Amino acid sequence: MASWAERLTGVRGVLLDISGVLCDSSPGGATAIAGSVEAVARLKQSPLKVRFCTNESQKSVRLLVGVLQQLGFDISEGEVTAPAPATCQILKERGLRPHLLIHEGVRSEFDGIDMSNPNCVVIADAGEAFSYQNMNRAFQVLMELENPVLISLGKGRYYKETSGLMLDVGGYMKALEYACGIKAEVVGKPSPEFFKSALQAIGVEAHQAIMIGDDIVGDVDGAQKCGMRALQVRTGKFRPGDEHHPEVKADGYMDNLAEAVDLLLKHMDK
Amino acid sequence: MASWAERLTGVRGVLLDISGVLCDSSPGGATAIAGSVEAVARLKQSPLKVRFCTNESQKSVRLLVGVLQQLGFDISEGEVTAPAPATCQILKERGLRPHLLIHEGVRSEFDGIDMSNPNCVVIADAGEAFSYQNMNRAFQVLMELENPVLISLGKGRYYKETSGLMLDVGGYMKALEYACGIKAEVVGKPSPEFFKSALQAIGVEAHQAIMIGDDIVGDVDGAQKCGMRALQVRTGKFRPGDEHHPEVKADGYMDNLAEAVDLLLKHMDK
Numbered sequence: 334m335a336s337w338a339e340r341l342t343g344v345r346g347v348l349l350d351i352s353g354v355l356c357d358s359s360p361g362g363a364t365a366i367a368g369s370v371e372a373v374a375r376l377k378q379s380p381l382k383v384r385f386c387t388n389e390s391q392k393s394v395r396l397l398v399g400v401l402q403q404l405g406f407d408i409s410e411g412e413v414t415a416p417a418p419a420t421c422q423i424l425k426e427r428g429l430r431p432h433l434l435i436h437e438g439v440r441s442e443f444d445g446i447d448m449s450n451p452n453c454v455v456i457a458d459a460g461e462a463f464s465y466q467n468m469n470r471a472f473q474v475l476m477e478l479e480n481p482v483l484i485s486l487g488k489g490r491y492y493k494e495t496s497g498l499m500l501d502v503g504g505y506m507k508a509l510e511y512a513c514g515i516k517a518e519v520v521g522k523p524s525p526e527f528f529k530s531a532l533q534a535i536g537v538e539a540h541q542a543i544m545i546g547d548d549i550v551g552d553v554d555g556a557q558k559c560g561m562r563a564l565q566v567r568t569g570k571f572r573p574g575d576e577h578h579p580e581v582k583a584d585g586y587m588d589n590l591a592e593a594v595d596l597l598l599k600h601m602d603k
Numbered sequence: 604m605a606s607w608a609e610r611l612t613g614v615r616g617v618l619l620d621i622s623g624v625l626c627d628s629s630p631g632g633a634t635a636i637a638g639s640v641e642a643v644a645r646l647k648q649s650p651l652k653v654r655f656c657t658n659e660s661q662k663s664v665r666l667l668v669g670v671l672q673q674l675g676f677d678i679s680e681g682e683v684t685a686p687a688p689a690t691c692q693i694l695k696e697r698g699l700r701p702h703l704l705i706h707e708g709v710r711s712e713f714d715g716i717d718m719s720n721p722n723c724v725v726i727a728d729a730g731e732a733f734s735y736q737n738m739n740r741a742f743q744v745l746m747e748l749e750n751p752v753l754i755s756l757g758k759g760r761y762y763k764e765t766s767g768l769m770l771d772v773g774g775y776m777k778a779l780e781y782a783c784g785i786k787a788e789v790v791g792k793p794s795p796e797f798f799k800s801a802l803q804a805i806g807v808e809a810h811q812a813i814m815i816g817d818d819i820v821g822d823v824d825g826a827q828k829c830g831m832r833a834l835q836v837r838t839g840k841f842r843p844g845d846e847h848h849p850e851v852k853a854d855g856y857m858d859n860l861a862e863a864v865d866l867l868l869k870h871m872d873k
Contacts, residue, residue: 460735461734461735461736462735463734463738464731464733464734464735465729465730465734465770468770468774469769469770472761472768472770472774473767473768476761490782490783490784491742491746498742498743498746500735500738500739500742500778500782501782503781503782504738504777504779504781504782505778507774507777507778507780507781508774508775508777508778510777511760511774511777512760512761512770512773512774
């Protein structure tokens with residue numbers, strides 16, 4: 334395999350996943366992953382451009398950034414690309430009025446969006462709100478539409494809380510797709526539009542950028558398919574089998590963000 | 604198109620779907636579809652062999668038959684092919700110990716099944732029991748298994764209650780398949796083994812049998828793929844678009860079971 338210096342040549346920007354890379358979540362709160370606070374600080378002091386690129390859809394960006402700041406991270410709302418704000422932009426552009434199946438923590442992102450007489454359904458990682466009754470209502474709204482539109486904030490299979498692996502929005506998206514005989518539009522990683530909007534925000538081209546994430550599909554495969562490089566960290570939802578994934582090979586596997594940042598700062602173009 | 608006499612030539616046995624053909628269900632109870640009680644009685648007095656072939660997985664066969672008898676139907680437990688008893692047979696044959704995600708009404712079918720230290724997950728139309736917590740538990744059990752086995756009692760997209768369309772087990776099966784990266788085994792229509800076991804019970808070959816159902820995929824397509832003929836009735840979950848399905852064409856579309864039985868009795872081989 335090529336040397337690290339070769340593999341990292343020309344990198345000017347870094348996209349950082351949040352959950353499982355910066356912190357681990359649990360119903361009781363979030364905890365910083367060891368070394369990540371300092372790693373983010375070092376990265377931001379370097380010449381590399383940094384953007385946070387998350388599929389977090391249980392919390393508004395404001396809430397999320399507040400939690401991370403409390404954990405000691407140097408992060409502000411303007412540095413985060415997240416699916417809820419991106420979805421609101423799409424809704425406005427296309428005149429879509431959503432029926433929402435979402436977590437209460439992200440509802441404020443949709444303030445000001447017209448929700449009368451819904452002509453689409455938006456689902457996010459709703460957690461406990463994925464009750465049969467709520468799923469059935471979303472299903473019924475879609476079945477009543479002549480041209481059903483389903484927007485899913487991410488399509489993750491699962492994420493990791495301290496208590497164990499947790500079902501993410503992806504399965505529920507598949508359930509509605511199957512029941513209604515439709516295909517959802519995904520806003521969030523691994524959608525190329527989503528990665529591109531994150532790169533645009535820091536003015537970096539895909540071939541000059543590297544994604545650091547814990548998800549072999551959503552982060553690594555998604556970023557690589559956009560022409561970026563990608564490192565997988567062995568924290569968060571990482572599972573040992575990921576390093577032998579039949580289709581996806583990261584440009585490197587690191588124990589954690591601290592190690593990934595060490596590597597980047599050591600080998601980046603001076 | 605061929606005449607009815609030609610289309611029905613050689614029919615010796617009839618498989619009848621239950622929900623949406625014999626009766627409609629609602630949370631408050633079931634109501635017989637007009638003409639169906641008499642239609643079943645006439646069919647059973649004819650030389651045709653009759654078997655009930657249902658994907659009902661919210662109720663035990665005993666409970667289901669009790670409800671139908673109360674509505675006036677001539678039906679007994681021994682005449683019903685249903686997924687829960689078929690699943691129990693599979694579990695015993697293969698030494699599988701299930702974690703169950705099912706409706707309370709069908710739990711008694713699993714009496715006597717070893718459920719200690721589960722090595723598979725069985726899901727059925729669980730209705731309100733499809734909570735996030737219960738889905739997540741089923742997901743976690745599967746993810747902890749080295750060779751995860753998921754058995755789904757049917758894979759229906761939805762069914763109809765008097766209050767409207769309701770999500771069936773199929774979507775939840777897809778959710779677990781996607782989240783775990785596995786493929787479920789379906790017990791029930793449209794699985795060929797399931798249709799064959801119903802035909803065996805009445806000693807009729809597939810080419811001599813006709814299925815009557817309200818589901819263009821589960822009933823009509825499934826039966827036809829087994830070499831049977833199939834009529835779709837315009838009751839239950841029937842939707843007008845079914846008659847223009849891109850891939851499936853029933854051997855006939857009837858307003859209801861009474862009309863279908865009229866036709867069968869008129870054109871069957873004397």
